[in-house]
């Protein structure tokens with residue numbers, strides 16, 4: 001069975017968490033620190049999966065197996081806050097108002113470079129880059145550009161930096177960052193954010209630059225193109241007409 005075939009990745013992740021837990025204790029680390037480290041490892045490995053239910057299974061496998069084997073009896077009461085702390089680290093309260101993590105599907109942006117050719121070294125931003133799935137798809141289409149990502153969640157930003165060493169990734173608020181230097185800004189946010197995204201693009205991006213949105217169109221604006229990806233996904237492409245008045 002190939003190593004990537006489900007459920008082998010889940011079993012390997014749980015095994016890795018248990019191994020870390022046992023090794024750390026053997027090295028004299030306290031059970032609670034070993035538990036925290038192993039739970040963090042499980043949560044980090046979960047982000048390699050795009051389906052939400054798989055991420056949950058990988059992340060929760062180690063703590064649940066601890067519970068089932070009776071290890072929980074030794075936990076202090078506050079240890080039950082651990083899953084909540086992990087969740088808040090991945091999705092800080094502030095980013096709930098924009099969009100939680102949903103990754104750009106593979107090959108979603110492959111038709112983009114024909115429609116929107118970009119010069120070598122052009123700067124391209126994934127605003128709210130999550131774990132870097134959008135950046136990877138942009139790189140497939142535009143291997144010659146300079147890719148940047150910004151992500152509010154410190155955990156996701158750190159992991160994205162690690163998973164996409166060829167991109168420049170910053171932890172920060174995409175609304176506070178200037179989009180002026182970018183020839184293309186890519187967003188995969190939520191319908192309610194799109195009016196604000198367009199207002200920001202108009203105010204800051206240069207005429208002729210492009211704004212690309214996965215799935216969510218900008219109400220009241222005529223798109224340069226809408227690429228149907230099959231299923232429920234669409235890529236909306238907008239060209240900046242001129243400086244905001």
Ligand SMILES: C[S@@+](CC[C@H](N)C(=O)[O-])C[C@H]1O[C@@H](n2cnc3c(N)ncnc32)[C@H](O)[C@@H]1O
Nearest residue numbers: 095098102103104128129130133134152173174
């Ligand atoms: C739907 S996910 C898209 C992830 C990535 N762009 C992709 O396509 O694979 C939206 C991401 O935007 C991030 N986000 C939400 N609000 C943000 C903000 N104000 N500044 C930076 N990132 C934000 C979320 O944490 C989440 O990771």
